[in-house]
Amino acid sequence: MYRLLVSAIVPRPIAFVSTISPNGVTNLAPFSYFMGVSSSPPCLAISVARKADGTKKDTLLNIESTGEFVVNSSQASFSDQVNAAATGFPYGVSEFTEIGLHSMPSVWVRPPRVEESAIHMECKTEKIVELGGDEPGAVSLVIGRVIGIHVDQSVMTDDTIDYAKLDPLARLGGTEWLRGGEVFRLVRPR
Numbered sequence: 001m002y003r004l005l006v007s008a009i010v011p012r013p014i015a016f017v018s019t020i021s022p023n024g025v026t027n028l029a030p031f032s033y034f035m036g037v038s039s040s041p042p043c044l045a046i047s048v049a050r051k052a053d054g055t056k057k058d059t060l061l062n063i064e065s066t067g068e069f070v071v072n073s074s075q076a077s078f079s080d081q082v083n084a085a086a087t088g089f090p091y092g093v094s095e096f097t098e099i100g101l102h103s104m105p106s107v108w109v110r111p112p113r114v115e116e117s118a119i120h121m122e123c124k125t126e127k128i129v130e131l132g133g134d135e136p137g138a139v140s141l142v143i144g145r146v147i148g149i150h151v152d153q154s155v156m157t158d159d160t161i162d163y164a165k166l167d168p169l170a171r172l173g174g175t176e177w178l179r180g181g182e183v184f185r186l187v188r189p190r
Contacts, residue, residue, distance in 0.1 A: 002137065006032070007173030011181075014074035014169050015046050016082055018103070019062035020111040021092070026103060027058045028085045028095035028114065030074060032171040033139075042146040043126055044071060049139045051088070058091050060140050067125040068109035069144060072117035074169040076179040081116075082169060083177075108148045118152040118166055 006012070015034035019027045033047035048060045056064075063069050074082045084099040096103050096112075103112035106122050113120040123144030132138030155165040170178040 003173065006171070010172045011170030011178045012172075014082060014171060015044075016072040016074045016085070016114060016117060017046060017059055018070045018072060018096075018111045018114060019059050019068070020066060021058075021062050022065045025092050026094045026096050026112055027062055028099070028101065029057070029059045030082050030086055031059075034071070037143060041126075043143055044121065044123065044146060045141055045143045046071070047139045047141050049137055054134075054136070054138075056140075058089075060142070061091070062111075063125055063142055064128070066110060068111055069123050069125075069142075070106055070109060070111050070113050071121040071123060071144070072114040073119035073166065075116070075118065076167040076169055078116050079169055079177065079179065107150075113150070118155040119161070120150040121146045122148040122150075 012032040013034055015031045017029055017031055021027065031046045031048065035045055037043040037045050048057055051057055059069070078101065081099045081101050085095045089095060089098055102115035104115045106113050106120070109122045109124065123146055126143045126145045129141040129143070130138070131141055151161060155161055157165065164180070167180055172178055
């Protein structure tokens, strides 16, 4: 089911999520089950699956403990590091250090932002919905309220995010990723 869903629901944007443990160790992980939920209140959601042994991932442990996280943009210029952050590093090891990205302070939450990312959405946990109970592959749907957004002017054109400048990453199926791509416009009929 997993392979069919991730190959059928494409492209999927990558939420590059930074968190911090109660004792101050940073964590960074990519999630491709990610979406905007609402603009009022401003909320987004990430789906955090359990590890193969059924235990919770570091990201979820940190979000449950602190109630805060940052969704950073994933861009082609650091795609190798985004992919490397998915490595199963032991709890208490900072992916920032291991994969060579830089952290920068957030304004409204404790977890740091990714300096290389052009967009950062600082979030406080609105709700966590458990799906699947004790089934293998059970997930926690984390809904976060966006309390602040930072957008680097280098990816803006006329007060709008310019996707050619942003060069976002997306996941397809298997080992396939997507960057860039043809952008076209369709005007919604009235």
